Amino acid sequence: MPDFLLVFAQSHSEFRLPELESVAELYGFPLSLPADSDPSRPFMPLQLESEEHARLLASRCILIKYVYELYAQGGNYDELHVANSANIHLWSSYAHDTSFKFLVTAYNHKIPESRQRNVVEGFDYMGFMGKIDLKNPQIILGCFEEYDSSAGLAITRHDRDGRFRQVYFGRLVVEGSARALVKTFDVKKRLYYGNTSMESEISLLMANQAMASPSKLVYDPFCGTGSMAYPIAYFGAQVFGSDIDGRQMRGKAGKDQPPGVLRAAKQYGVADRIIDLCTFDVxxxxxRCGDLFDTIVTDPPYGVRAGAKRLGRKKELSEVQKAANIEHQLSARNKLEPYIPPTKPYELSLLAADLVVLARYLLKPGGRLVFFLPTVNEQYEEVDIRSMLCDGMLLVANSLQDFGSWGRRLVTIRKATDESYPPPSFEEEREPGGHVPGHKDFREQYFRGFKKED
Structure with missing residues (x-):
């Protein structure tokens, strides 16, 4: 299998490997990573069966900037040149009459121009006789030096130069085209958005882990302003959205205007892939039947910018109040006025556990549940996620977006059974005991500054 080098965008390092694996599974080809591969590093060598597979990754993975065919790597240039000379069969066909361009760059460091020239001259044994073309070359050869961070080190750039961790050399195969979608779906340019709208890069990453593609049916049970619907539909899937508060999906639309979510979907040319938007409590x-959806992907509210709600009241009404409430409902119905039922808070840990059980009921075998779960970093334990799983549901990925004292975890779970399950009961009263996850009562912890109660 040929060796390739992925050059990553410098963001969301924990999401890189789950995205790669999801896209490879979507297109049906294997990935072969070195045993010591570290997704937190900016360069990742890997093996693929063909160059076409590299192009597929670059066309869909949001975090890939470039893919190179890897000719050689080493801890220093002597090792690099020995390895490159041994791989003459990879580059010899370009040596005689191919126009080329040579790039020398580094991560966490700026290489002086004088040493860049020395690095290029060090490859003269390759005998490239073609024209040097800086604007329109037939091939681009790249040399990448990887440096550790210099933060907190009392060392000058001059002293640091050349003391890299690893150096890579290869031929550019393709630039990552999916990265441009981050600007396409920029929330600031969207016709309709709200204070809970998901940033575009994250929503695209979620769409990739959801393996959105044509012919798939995807459900967002906490649709809100539709941030997840747009990239999912852009990748070809059909989307159904619901929310307990229809005002989030509708926005301040006039009588003759479509809901806000559909207006924004039209902006992206995907309105015909939004099947419907419905208002109900999940x-x-x-x-009334399960095994409906290929994927459930959502960002549940957790009480910071918007709180999770379910139907019901915090306190039971007296008989007199119940009678008055029924009279109010009948009056609203007779006057054709909307009746907004009362709601009460939906505690996050219960919501997350219920979401997994709901997904087991609604997903087709092999379907995925992709959702964000906020956690308190000091209190988080792996068992917090494991304890949410139920029979037939298998954890695929768990990636942290770190905000300091807290973070949110992108959790991907697969329905790993062909068995059909009954609808969940969503019992409000739960049996005490068992593991108490660190994200329980997250809202209260957040506004308390994550300090322990007296």
Missing amino acids: TCNPW
Whole structure:
């Protein structure tokens, strides 16, 4: 299998490997990573069956900037040149009459121009006789030096130069085209958005882990302003959205205007892939049969910018109040006025556990549940995620977006069974005992500054 080098965008390092694996599974080809591969590093060598597979990754992975065919790597240039000379069969066909361009660059460091020239001259044994073309070359050869961070070190750039961790050399295969979608779906340029709208890069990463593609049916049970619907539909899937608060999906639309989510979907040319938007409580849902959806992907509210709600009241009404409430409902119905039912808070740890059980009921075998779960970094334990799983549901990925004292984890779970399950009951009263996850009562912890109660 040929060796390739992935050059990553410098963001969301924990999401790199799950995205790679999801896209490779989507297109049906294997990845072969070195045993010591570290996704937190900016360069990742890997083996693929063909160059076409490298192009597929670059066309879909949001975090890939470039893919190079890897000719050689080493801890110093002597090792690099020995390895490159041994791989003459990879580059000899370009040596005689191919126009080329040579790039020398570094991560966490700026290489002086004088040493860049010395590095290029060090490859003269390759005998490239073609024209040097800086604007339109037939091939681009790249040399990448990887340096550790210099933060907190009392060392000058001059002293640091050349003391790299690893150096890589190869031929550019393709630039990552999917990266441009981050600007395409920029929330600031969107016709309709709200204070809970997901940033575009994250929503695209979620769409990739959801393996969105044509002919798939995807459900977002906490649709809100539709941030997840747009990239999912852009990749060809059909989307159904629901929310307990229809105002989030509708926005301040006039009588003759479509809901805000559909207006933004039209902006991206995907309005015909939004099947419908419905208002209902996910715990009182209308689904009367399971195994419906290929994927459930959502960003549940967790009480910081918007709180999770379910139907019900915090306190039970007296008989007099119940009678008055029924009279109010009938009056609203007779006057054709909207009746907004009362809601009460939906505690995050219960919501997350219920979401997994709902996904087991609604997903087709092999379908994925992709959602964000906020966690308190000091209190988080792996068992917090494992304890949410139920029979038939298998954890695929768990990646942290770190905000300091807290973070949110992108959790991907697969339905790993062909068995059909009954609809979940969403019991409000749970049996005490068992593991108490660190994200329980997250909202209260957040506004308390994550300090322990007295």
